[in-house]
Amino acid sequence: MSITERDKQYIWHPYTQMHTAADAIGIQRGKGTMLYGEDGKEYIDAVSSWWVNLHGHAHPYIAEAIARQARELEQVIFAGFSHEPAVRLAEMLLPHLPDNQARIFYSDNGSTAVEAALKMALQYFDNKGEKRRTFIAFRDAYHGDTFGSMSVSARGVFTQPFHSLLFDVAFVDTPTPGNEETCLQQFKKALGSGDIAGFIFEPLVLGSAGMLMYRPDILDQLIGLAQEQEVICIADEVFTGFGRTGKMFACDYLNHKPDIMCFSKGITGGFIPLGVTSSTQKIYEAFLSADKMKMLFHGHSYTANPLACAAAVASLEVFEQEKTAGKIEGIVESHKAFAESIAGNPKAGNVRQTGTIVAFDFTTEENNSYLNSIRDRLYDFYIESGIVLRPLGNTVYVLPPYCITETELQRVYEVIKASLAKF
Numbered sequence: 001m002s003i004t005e006r007d008k009q010y011i012w013h014p015y016t017q018m019h020t021a022a023d024a025i026g027i028q029r030g031k032g033t034m035l036y037g038e039d040g041k042e043y044i045d046a047v048s049s050w051w052v053n054l055h056g057h058a059h060p061y062i063a064e065a066i067a068r069q070a071r072e073l074e075q076v077i078f079a080g081f082s083h084e085p086a087v088r089l090a091e092m093l094l095p096h097l098p099d100n101q102a103r104i105f106y107s108d109n110g111s112t113a114v115e116a117a118l119k120m121a122l123q124y125f126d127n128k129g130e131k132r133r134t135f136i137a138f139r140d141a142y143h144g145d146t147f148g149s150m151s152v153s154a155r156g157v158f159t160q161p162f163h164s165l166l167f168d169v170a171f172v173d174t175p176t177p178g179n180e181e182t183c184l185q186q187f188k189k190a191l192g193s194g195d196i197a198g199f200i201f202e203p204l205v206l207g208s209a210g211m212l213m214y215r216p217d218i219l220d221q222l223i224g225l226a227q228e229q230e231v232i233c234i235a236d237e238v239f240t241g242f243g244r245t246g247k248m249f250a251c252d253y254l255n256h257k258p259d260i261m262c263f264s265k266g267i268t269g270g271f272i273p274l275g276v277t278s279s280t281q282k283i284y285e286a287f288l289s290a291d292k293m294k295m296l297f298h299g300h301s302y303t304a305n306p307l308a309c310a311a312a313v314a315s316l317e318v319f320e321q322e323k324t325a326g327k328i329e330g331i332v333e334s335h336k337a338f339a340e341s342i343a344g345n346p347k348a349g350n351v352r353q354t355g356t357i358v359a360f361d362f363t364t365e366e367n368n369s370y371l372n373s374i375r376d377r378l379y380d381f382y383i384e385s386g387i388v389l390r391p392l393g394n395t396v397y398v399l400p401p402y403c404i405t406e407t408e409l410q411r412v413y414e415v416i417k418a419s420l421a422k423f
Ligand SMILES: Cc1ncc(COP(=O)(O)O)c(C=O)c1O
Pocket: 109, 110, 111, 112, 114, 142, 143, 144, 145, 202, 207, 208, 236, 237, 238, 239, 240, 264, 265
């Protein structure tokens, strides 16, 4: 039996209406940007497999680093013990981060990196004996699927069945072009409550909301206002980190520095799940005490898994070895030309780009919901054309691994243009 047939009997897939979804495509192997199906079909992975892959599938250098680590030490409890890949990764990562980031806390995915950040912020004030309990977040935010991360995310289709169980958040309008002023007013009002512990944001691009983009200067202003009141600013770089926005981190576009940062997805080059929450020394020190009740009450069984850390170290080395910054620049330039070429097309609304992410909204008669049927028709068309593109509602976006060749990228653009002509 094929992978697809066996899958159908036992597997429950994420974000999938199993009753109506097409059968899952069985993938046998990957190489570079390409995914190879068991039925002999080939696909260009133009969404980096849910935004995780950086240097290409089955990258031999990262694969070898994981294999080497697996023969040495596969896992060790991370309370009371440490290991080389965890320490090495912290040493390598910190110099890339804003210089106020001092401590690395490990977990094992993006949602848990956010959970740890929220708990750090809340317990920071608790440890100091200050009563601050509320977070500010953008109205369209997406920070993950666990209850804390859902709470600071948009009240929308993803969270609807759980609304009554989510904690209250001070939501402000996302400062997309035209909304900056209302965002700012709402933000100042929220800060006025005096109860704000933290401000959590996806810097520059809100991914799951539909690649909503906004300017760095407005974010700088918000962080400045928040930090005047000692509100902890949490940059969720789970999606934007590791080059997606053109610079290593989206926060590199800012003058103000966040207090806490969250990373996952691309951190291991897309090989193994890993979460990182970094913090300032000041936040870390608020947990130091003779009183055990002041320790950070958070941890996961697979915290700092050595294989994941070894993959992340190898991925950072690949950035140097393969001059990935140059590849990113190439994608940015190609995206620019593509964006210009479709900007006049009436079917392509709000064409926008931040770094290696290019997006537009497919103009349709239907309402612009994530559950829109144009999304399914476009998805099927792209798959039939051998391209993995996964529109968010009617938002089509391209987010390729950095190893994508110019020929592959042009093929992706061509197929998108064909979809604009067809639908
Ligand atoms: C900005 C952001 N934060 C957090 C998450 C959650 O990460 P994970 O899916 O690894 O739990 C995502 C996932 O898409 C994300 O885009």
